[in-house]
Amino acid sequence: MNEQKTIADWFNQTYSKRGLNYLRPKEAYYIFLELLAPLPGNAILDVACGPGQLLKVAGEYDLSLSGIDISDVAIKLAKKNLPGADLHAANAEQLPFADNSFDYITCLGSLERIIHLEQALTEQLRVAKPGAKFCYMVRNSDRASWKFIKNTLGIINKKGHQGAKSMQEWSDIFMKTGFKIDHIHHDQWPATRWKRWISLNDTLGKVDYKKIQSPPEQIEKAYEFIFILSKA
């Protein structure tokens, strides 16, 4: 079976079995919008949008919503979740949009899943308007837990094309393909999830899911990185 079909089939099966439970809860997605600080009325594209969790939150910021995903099961769920959005089952390596279409482009937990990464990044630059901002969450290969899973246990999910790179490797790829790096943040969810547990899922006080945090651990060791980028 070809590699791209294996990846799409793995995600189709995963979403069919687990639906939204495969992903972080909706509250985890506010931080990406807060980091982008989008202007109401502007257009956002979420590449590899899954069932539409990020776009659901983006709707609360009055943005016009577009998304693509390689999994048609995910896109069916997203269409139910977001009746007014422009959603397509498509490969990130070939985006079904005109040049200069979007003010904001997000791609969360997915760049490492794409076979031809540079092609996908070039496509995102093509469909972005001049001055567009990008928000990417990507996995860190220098994290001890990743090294343990990969090198000691050897349980990388190859069917789902799981992967990771160091902060330097991600930065080099982004700059080489034509992005300017505005900021790199720690993935915010590990710290926020603790607060959520301690508050017993918001029953002992409401967790502020929009607050941007700088955890004390070195950024190079973050669980995942959030890159905020613009066109170079």
Ligand SMILES: C[S@@+](CC[C@H](N)C(=O)[O-])C[C@H]1O[C@@H](n2cnc3c(N)ncnc32)[C@H](O)[C@@H]1O
């Ligand atoms: C870990 S999930 C993240 C989903 C979503 N971004 C989120 O954070 O809620 C990875 C997603 O990447 C999608 N994906 C993998 N390869 C892709 C490709 N080449 N083009 C488009 N989507 C892809 C999968 O179908 C899956 O929905």
